[in-house]
Each structure stands twice: as structure tokens, then as C-alpha cells.
Amino acid sequence: DFPAGDEGYHTYDEMVAEVRAAAGDHADITSVSSIGSSFEGRDLPLVKISDNVGVDEDEPEVVFTCNMHAREHLTLEMCLRIVNRFTDGYGTDETVTGFVDGREIWVVPSLNPDGAEFDISGGEYQGWRKNRQPNSDGSVGTDINRNFSYKWGCCGGASDSPSAETYRGPSAGSAPEVASAQEWVSSRVIDGEQQITAHIDFHSFSELVLWPFGHTYDTVTEGMTQEEYDRFSSVGTEMADANGYTPDQASGLYITDGDINDWMWGEHKILSFCFEMYPSGGGLDGFYPPDEDIVEQTTRNDSAVDVLLTHAG
Numbered sequence: 657d658f659p660a661g662d663e664g665y666h667t668y669d670e671m672v673a674e675v676r677a678a679a680g681d682h683a684d685i686t687s688v689s690s691i692g693s694s695f696e697g698r699d700l701p702l703v704k705i706s707d708n709v710g711v712d713e714d715e716p717e718v719v720f721t722c723n724m725h726a727r728e729h730l731t732l733e734m735c736l737r738i739v740n741r742f743t744d745g746y747g748t749d750e751t752v753t754g755f756v757d758g759r760e761i762w763v764v765p766s767l768n769p770d771g772a773e774f775d776i777s778g779g780e781y782q783g784w785r786k787n788r789q790p791n792s793d794g795s796v797g798t799d800i801n802r803n804f805s806y807k808w809g810c811c812g813g814a815s816d817s818p819s820a821e822t823y824r825g826p827s828a829g830s831a832p833e834v835a836s837a838q839e840w841v842s843s844r845v846i847d848g849e850q851q852i853t854a855h856i857d858f859h860s861f862s863e864l865v866l867w868p869f870g871h872t873y874d875t876v877t878e879g880m881t882q883e884e885y886d887r888f889s890s891v892g893t894e895m896a897d898a899n900g901y902t903p904d905q906a907s908g909l910y911i912t913d914g915d916i917n918d919w920m921w922g923e924h925k926i927l928s929f930c931f932e933m934y935p936s937g938g939g940l941d942g943f944y945p946p947d948e949d950i951v952e953q954t955t956r957n958d959s960a961v962d963v964l965l966t967h968a969g
């Protein structure tokens with residue numbers, strides 16, 4: 657459980673209960689399924705929010721993923737905010753209603769439940785990042801955001817040392833959480849066309865909006881034309897204007913390879929962004945803002961989410 661004073665954060669079980677309750681209360685527009693399971697066997701819930709939710713309609717599909725890194729608990733709250741806002745607001749908030757009627761919204765509240773539960777085990781924060789998959793050298797964990805299959809291990813953007821915080825894993829998609837995510841996104845290719853048009857992966861912290869590629873400093877390169885880069889920069893900047901984060905290409909931070917955004921765009925041409933949430937700076941305590949900050953720092957992204965949903969059409 658979360659340490660005393662931080663009970664406002666959701667444990668894995670509390671998250672599962674919350675998404676099931678949302679589906680129960682709004683069954684006409686909400687369903688819960690799964691993209692697969694974690695290394696330790698926890699189900700990875702998948703929430704769909706749309707009118708005629710039981711029908712795969714010809715509407716742009718948008719995906720939000722959270723809690724890929726264990727200690728980044730604020731991001732799970734961000735995904736729950738999206739679920740609650742678009743279910744509770746349907747029929748009353750016209751912006752919400754418009755998107756629920758005109759899009760198919762997918763939410764994966766946690767890509768790393770094993771890590772998240774380990775991080776809060778023992779009643780104090782462990783500072784954990786990776787998943788909980790054991791390594792050949794006795795260490796534990798693959799960095800999920802370095803294990804995706806697009807140009808995996810290409811560019812020095814991850815470590816091949818198992819004990820490292822950015823360990824890329826023994827092979828692309830070796831982490832079951834990554835394999836599940838890749839298999840599900842790939843399943844949204846219908847008659848050769850990827851139905852998902854846009855995606856945000858929420859992380860913390862630094863208050864940034866990031867876009868591909870992470871594996872190179874180049875803006876124009878294999879898999880990215882000038883026009884495509886300019887669209888990323890334009891939409892990314894518009895979202896940053898909405899939430900007060902700083903916009904940048906992912907490699908402007910540091911070079912990464914095997915990250916989810918490079919895979920979403922490189923493999924599927926999905927307009928994919930990473931949001932680094934609050935706070936803007938600080939030491940390791942930046943991963944653990946007090947639960948009093950949850951409402952302000954999740955609702956802060958409502959308008960940026962709407963920007964993405966607008967451009968997804």
C-alpha cells in the first residue's frame with residue numbers, strides 16, 4: 657500500500673476496481689477488456705470509451721498508456737482521470753460528448769503493475785523503475801521503455817547490462833508487458849489499415865511534451881519526412897501551450913532506443929507523444945508528489961488531451 661498520507665494514489669487492485677466501476681456505471685459507452693498480463697501474471701486492463709461501445713465503428717481510435725515506469729504513480733492517476741472525465745462527463749459536457757461520439761478512446765492505466773506494486777511494498781517507496789522480470793545475472797528488471805521492437809538496441813539509447821536502470825532486455829519484446837502492448841496495437845490493423853491514429857504515453861517527471869524520434873538527433877530521417885516532423889512539432893507545441901509543459905523532440909533529452917513512441921510511429925505511423933508530468937524538477941522526490949497534487953496535475957492535461965483528440969480525426 658501507499659505510505660501514510662499518500663492514500664489518494666490507487667494501488668493495482670484499486671485501479672482495477674475503479675475501471676470496472678466506471679464500466680458498470682456507464683455500460684453504454686464503456687467496456688473493460690485486457691491487452692494481456694504482466695510477468696507476475698497481473699492482468700493489464702484495457703478500457704474502451706465510445707458511443708455504441710460494443711461495436712467497432714469507423715471512428716478514429718486514440719490510445720493513452722500510463723505507469724510504464726513503476727515509480728511514476730502520478731501517471732496512473734492521469735489515465736484514471738481520462739477514464740472518469742470521458743465517462744462521467746458524457747451527455748453533460750459537450751466537448752466530452754463530442755469526442756466520445758466521434759472517437760474510440762482506449763486507455764491502458766498501467767503497463768507495469770508488477771513494478772508499481774513492488775515500488776510501494778513494505779510501506780515505503782523503493783524508487784523502482786523497471787518491470788520485475790529476473791535477469792540472467794541475478795538482477796531484476798527490464799526497462800519497458802527500451803524493449804520495444806522498432807530499432808531495438810540500435811543506437812546506444814539503452815543499456816545491455818541487466819542491472820542497469822535502462823536495461824533493454826535480452827531481445828526486443830522480451831518483456832511480456834511490451835509483447836502484450838505490441839500485439840494489441842498490431843491487432844488494430846484492419847484490412848491493412850491501422851485504426852489507431854494518435855497516442856500519448858504518460859511518464860513523470862519534468863513537464864515535457866516529447867515526440868519521435870528518440871533514437872536519433874535527426875529530425876528528418878528514415879521513417880520521418882519534414883512534413884511529418886513538422887506535424888509532430890506543431891501538435892506537440894499546441895499541447896505544450898495547453899498544459900504549460902516544454903515541447904521537444906525526444907532525443908533532445910537524450911538518445912533512447914526501443915521506446916514506445918519510436919515503435920508507435922516507426923511501425924504504425926501513429927502520432928505518438930510522451931508527456932513527462934509534474935514536477936518540472938527536483939531530485940528523486942520528484943517521482944513522489946504528495947497526493948494533494950493529483951487533481952491539479954491530472955486535470956492540467958485535460959485541454960492537451962483534447963488537442964490530441966481533435967488532431968486524431
Ligand SMILES: NS(=O)(=O)N[C@@H](Cc1ccccc1)C(=O)O
Nearest residue numbers: 801859860861870906912915930
Ligand atoms: N520517465 S523517464 O524519466 O524514464 N524519461 C523517459 C523519457 C523518454 C520518453 C520517451 C522517449 C524517450 C525518452 C525515459 O524513458 O527515459
Ligand SMILES: [Ca+2]
Nearest residue numbers: 706707708713
Ligand atoms: Ca463509437
Ligand SMILES: [Ca+2]
Nearest residue numbers: 712713714715
Ligand atoms: Ca474502430
Ligand SMILES: [Ca+2]
Nearest residue numbers: 707715757758
Ligand atoms: Ca459515433
Ligand SMILES: [Zn+2]
Nearest residue numbers: 725728859860
Ligand atoms: Zn518514465
